[in-house]
Amino acid sequence: MDKRLYVIGVDYGSDSVRSVLADAQNGEEIASSVYYYPRWQQGLFCSAEDNRFRQHPLDYIEGLEHTIKECIRQAGSTVAKAVKGISVDTTGSTPVAVDKSGTPLALLPGFENNPAAMFVLWKDHTAVGEAAEINEHAKKFQPNYLKYVGGIYSSEWFWAKLLRIVRDDEQVRKACYSWVEHCDWIPFLLTGGNDADKMKRGRCSAGHKALWAAEWNGLPPNEFFASLDPLLDGFTDRLFKETYTSDQAAGTLSPEWAERLGLSTDVVVGIGAFDAHMGAVGGQIEPYHLSKVMGTSTCDMLIAPTAEVEDTLVRGICGQVPGSIIPDMIGLEAGQSAFGDTYAWFRKLLMWPLQNLLSGSAVISAETAEALQKEIEARIIPEISRQAAELPLSLNSEYALDWFNGRRTPDANQLLKGAIAGLGLGSDAPRVFRALAEATCFGAKKIVDRFVEQGVPVKGLIGLGGVARKSPFIMQMMADVMNMPIRIHKSEQTCAIGAAMFAATAAGLYPKVEDAMAAMGQGFDLEYFPDPKRAAVYAKRYEKFTALGEAIEEQTAPAPLQVTDKQEEVVRQ
Known part of the structure; x- marks a missing residue:
């Protein structure tokens, strides 16, 4: 492999976004940059007392441009010409209401300061009631549509948050065409997407939070959601059936974003995923080893060969999804809401x-x-x-x-x-x-x-x-x-480096993400014994x-x- 090939991993956390520019051959971090969300830092659109935590898409867009451009500035124009791929991880479930063009409503006139039109951060718990309703409602159906998410739906997840938003805000409900995870929207943005129906949805977010499963050929049927609340009637038609693993490409940089970032339109943009899933890859996850991403909360990731756990359902976790971490393995997720x-x-x-x-x-x-x-x-x-x-x-x-x-x-x-x-x-x-x-x-x-x-x-x-x-x-x-x-x-930046590994794979520099992980992984330097x-x-x-x-x-x-x-x-x- 040519040593002059580079990739960028973008890691959206709860408080900031970090971009890392890495050598695709050995994972060496050439440059990095952090951007703290200014509106979030001011506490705008949030109410801790009400468990409401919302983030404005402008924080994400400004941070994306700032950190990547800063990495390019640090590395130099020669390196910029050799960047081959960008992949993104985000917190989740952190969804937002979008119009038909895939634009978050908070970016449209009249919605700029409406919290219901913004990204609903993972730790927003305003949908506790809705989650309880989903759990009770699911008991009426066979198959059990919750069986691949541990049997219990959470207020931190996709459908509970959607139901809460459309109930809370009539203006948002009328303007909302679709409901999109943060990790799916950023690649859509970078590739110049302008039709929500054509947005590529990641297997990671869809399987762990949105009830997608191959067993029912996509999402649960419309009947499941329409009978939960008529406000959801027909919504699945505006979402997705097909999903993509993170070793695949969402597209290439649009001319607008290539110019904004100082990169080529040939740069491949990978399918997005949640931070802990890509972080587990950046941390060189192994089968049956629990990878604990420990930050504001924890996400605990485990992978296992599909044939060995295919019929084993673990009750009370955050889901088990084929290909959500490593494409050819089952990914299992658990975690703690506060660490x-x-x-x-x-x-x-x-x-x-x-x-x-x-x-x-x-x-x-x-x-x-x-x-x-x-x-x-x-x-x-x-x-x-x-x-x-x-x-x-x-x-x-x-x-x-x-x-x-x-x-x-x-x-x-x-x-x-x-x-x-x-x-x-x-x-x-x-x-x-x-x-x-x-x-x-x-x-x-x-x-x-x-x-x-x-x-x-x-x-x-x-x-x-x-x-x-x-x-x-x-x-x-x-x-x-x-x-x-x-x-x-x-590595202190396993999520960003994991995203870089997926970028290298999506760009075709490695045939499998396991190969990228072996070549770009930095290894372990500490071990604690009981x-x-x-x-x-x-x-x-x-x-x-x-x-x-x-x-x-x-x-x-x-x-x-x-x-x-x-x-x-x-x-x-």
Whole structure:
């Protein structure tokens, strides 16, 4: 292979988009750039109190152009001429309403500031009621249209969010022609798409979130959705039947985007997928090894030969889809709704005095107060982790539940809440933080246990993402709780590099993504091994975690759809 061949991987996260320009022969990162969404940073169009998290498509478009152009600027014009492919991963399920041309409604006059016309971020839980309705409705049908998504539909997913939006906003409902995942829309944008009916939908998003399956030749029939709510009648006709794996091409760069980016119209644009799926490839996933992408939430990916798990259905996970990760294997997904977000919540709690009182201090200047606030915010988690690691492991110390953003898996339930127990007057910040960290590890163990219980072995753990690279305290605890080693991948950008591997495959530089993964993968540079004595204590504490979870679940209201919007408003008032 010519060494002068390059590919670009674009990774859309919850807070920012990152592009990496890589050597297609060995995966070397030649240039990278990050763009933080400005509207998201300002908290626009969101309401944490209402579990509403929306993102404006302009944040995505501006970030796409900025990061790729910055990579090209860093690498130089010679490299730009040798770029052969671009692939994209995004968070998900993060869908948006589009018109017939495939344009997100928020980009049209009259919808610019309407949250219902924007991308509904993965962690938006406004559709809890709709998810509950889908789960109840599915019981009336055979075949079971939920069987390939773990038997439980989530408020974080495609159909629940669509139903919530069309019920909430008449203007959006009337203007909405189709409903599109973020990972499908960006390739459509880059290739100059102008007809929603011709948009190529990725197997990853369609299978794991939209109920697509080969068994029913596409999506469930119109009858399933029309009888759920007449507002969905006929909607499947405006969606898709065929899906594409991420080693395939969506097309080539349009003249407009080639000019905007300083690239050639010969550059191949790959089919998009979710970040964790491409991240698992960037992290060199292996059969029956759980690849844990650990960031604000976790996505746990596992691949297995189709013939070995074809008839095995794992209850309560986020789906199992042929070709959703590696084209010729079954991809299984699970995860936790809050991982790094749990630690961020605790940091925010501790920062309250500084954020609310320091600016009014009569002792220091406003400029010093701002600088001090930023310094302490950056130091809190590293320092509190250091002190928490020094605490003796005790069977009866503080313990917690990790459902601060509901429960993703096993058994999705976004109504559930986090909890902290065993508190006393000696419970200081390091002790509480330690309990929270342990809870996230216990939540991860629940996922492994579910796979094993349902007949899918977990032979090893692979750690990917920011938390895996930056927190030895949490990773050692993870190894002890799981009682198995966890390898940490060398790359800090496994999602973007995974996208680059798919770009190289879609561009024809490799016959299979496995070949791209072997050539471009950076390998592992850390491994954490369990301590048998600590593992034994954690096994006992895991029982307390389970009991606390059962108690919290018992107290949780079973059906939000029993409360009308008008009744809910009265309660709030």
